[in-house]
Amino acid sequence: WADVLCRKLSYLSEPLRVCERAEEEVLVRSWPLGPADEGRAFFELRVRGGTDVLELKRFVVERETGRRVATAMLFTYDILTRVVNDLLDTVSVPANVLQAAGGGKA
Numbered sequence: 451w452a453d454v455l456c457r458k459l460s461y462l463s464e465p466l467r468v469c470e471r472a473e474e475e476v477l478v479r480s481w482p483l484g485p486a487d488e489g490r491a492f493f494e495l496r497v498r499g500g501t502d503v504l505e506l507k508r509f510v511v512e513r514e515t516g517r518r519v520a521t522a523m524l525f526t527y528d529i530l531t532r533v534v535n536d537l538l539d540t541v542s543v544p545a546n547v548l549q550a551a552g553g554g555k556a
Contacts, residue, residue: 451540451541452468452471452476452478452497453468454540455478455495455536455537455540455541456468456478458536458539458540459533459536461529461532462480462493462533463480463484464480464481464482464483464484464491464492464493465480465481465482466478466479466480466481466493466495467479467481473499474498474499475496475497475498475499476496476497477494477495477496478493478494478495478496478497479492479493479494479495480492480493480494483511489510489511489512489513490510490511491508491509491510491511491521492508492509492511493506493507493508493523494506494507494508494509495507497541504537504541506523506533506537507520507523508520508521508522508523509521
């Protein structure tokens with residue numbers, strides 16, 4: 451499913467690829483890194499199966515220090531809706547999580 455999700459999210463500013471797979475976790479990142487004023491930027495998506503946790507974050511690798519720093523993700527409403535729907539369509543989400551979030555897709 452991770453490879454399918456990378457193909458679905460092709461409209462993001464950088465293409466995604468699977469970096470690591472473990473029994474209970476998958477890590478997906480942008481590649482190549484995108485430009486940013488402070489350095490190079492990338493998306494990181496972690497899905498942890500055992501805890502039903504999905505994290506989508508954006509980071510910048512600072513030019514001077516090489517440190518990875520979390521930064522804001524700026525999406526239009528349409529793109530945000532599309533990302534959420536693609537995540538829900540691709541990654542299995544337990545019914546109780548959907549109910550707690552309002553019953554369905556964004």
